[in-house]
Amino acid sequence: MARRVFFSYHFQRDVWRANQVRNSWVTHPDREAAGFFDAAEQEEVKLKTKKAIRRWIDRQLQHTSVTAILIGEKTAEREFVQYEIEKSIERGNALLGIRIDSLKNRQGKRGSWGENPLDHYYIDTRSGEVALSRIFPTYQWKEDNGKQNMSEWVEEAIESISEIPAGKRDTLDHKPDKKGLGEQLVESGLVIGGILLLGKAAQEVGDALRRNQFR
DSSP, rough: EEEEEEEOOOOOHHHHHHHHHHHTHHHHHHTTEEOOHHHHHHHHHTTOHHHHHHHHHHHHHHTTSSEEEEOOOOOOOOOOHHHHHHHHHTTTTTTEEEEOSSBOOTTSSBBOOOGGGGGGGEEEEETHHHHHHHHOEEEEETTTTTTHHHHHHHHHHHHHGSSSSSGGGGOOOOOSSOOOOOOHHHOOOOOTTTEEEOOHHHHHHHHHHHIIIII
16 A cells, blocks of 8 residues: 655745655655645645635645655744644644755755754653654755655654554644754754754754654
């Protein structure tokens, strides 16, 4: 059975980058993608109300088991990305963060680092209330070789969903003003081996720490 992944991203800023990830994913016959507009849908959705767009998202989420959050500079601020995260948890999808700022857009420009939206969502688990970024992994598409490894990331995310009991899905709480580990590291830095890491470097280490230490 094909593994169907819903891709959540900032359409206006990151669609070119998102398509690179999507196209890599669907090169295998056992993989499918959802959450992308074709040319006709793109023009149609522009004219729709927010309610209609949410219905479109709901339809796209059907028959998916994983939602991949493609993280760029402004992704965490997007209303529909937030809606997609909330509906994904509600329906029991696993989540996977993928940073795409290292990819180029249509004009050949790389993106800028952005907040991880999973840092701002908290949910009750068997271990108490924790951020979604402490439950689900986040990777760098280019640096972590997403072309080769995304299928493994997807399976890792699916294993992680067991941390959230079905009866606790409705405890999801959006706390946009609460700083996650990644943002704290970006602001204060991180010392490893006597070397102070700042900004994006600190965030990358924070993502790795969450994957390998806190889960």
